Amino acid sequence: MNITINGRAVEATIDPRMSLLDLLRDHVGLTGTKKGCNQGACGACTVLADGERINSCLALAVQYEGRSITTVEGLSSASGDLHPLQRAFIEHDGFQCGYCTPGQLVSAVGMAGEAERGLPSVVTADLSAETVRLDRDELRERMSGNLCRCGAYNGIIEAVAETFAN
Ligand code: FES
Numbered sequence: 001m002n003i004t005i006n007g008r009a010v011e012a013t014i015d016p017r018m019s020l021l022d023l024l025r026d027h028v029g030l031t032g033t034k035k036g037c038n039q040g041a042c043g044a045c046t047v048l049a050d051g052e053r054i055n056s057c058l059a060l061a062v063q064y065e066g067r068s069i070t071t072v073e074g075l076s077s078a079s080g081d082l083h084p085l086q087r088a089f090i091e092h093d094g095f096q097c098g099y100c101t102p103g104q105l106v107s108a109v110g111m112a113g114e115a116e117r118g119l120p121s122v123v124t125a126d127l128s129a130e131t132v133r134l135d136r137d138e139l140r141e142r143m144s145g146n147l148c149r150c151g152a153y154n155g156i157i158e159a160v161a162e163t164f165a166n
Contacts, residue, residue: 001014006069014027020064053145083109085109107146
């Protein structure tokens with residue numbers, strides 16, 4: 001199969017039953033994306049598929065033939081500068097053990113893209129403003145698919161808010 005990962009064309013011969021998560025970690029060597037529950041409940045495996053958040057543990061890799069995947073390794077610039085959200089996570093202690101952090105980061109970047117595209121949320125469908133800025137309740141709701149066992153939610157939301165909200 002052919003797939004683009006973090007802007008790089010990747011060709012892989014795989015078992016058609018392989019998950020996208022296993023392709024990323026075991027075949028491509030991008031171990032930033034984490035395997036937590038492996039059943040779609042924790043969000044540790046979140047990546048972007050053409051900008052949309054998905055749980056890569058639930059996705060068959062072959063379903064993403066020809067698509068463009070962004071992992072946590074793809075958030076920093078080519079020269080290695082951290083994404084503003086990554087810097088904000090450091091500033092606000094948005095992690096403790098750090099296992100959920102890649103998923104949290106990718107999910108927040110995907111969330112911001114959803115808001116800008118005016119996709120309705122479960123909290124409010126009123127996202128029609130040209131530049132959408134989200135309040136903290138909205139952020140918490142939109143980030144609710146990403147669990148943090150250490151309970152670092154306040155730092156996570158502060159970092160996300162500083163980067164994407166009012
Ligand atoms: Fe995919 Fe938990 S590892 S949602």
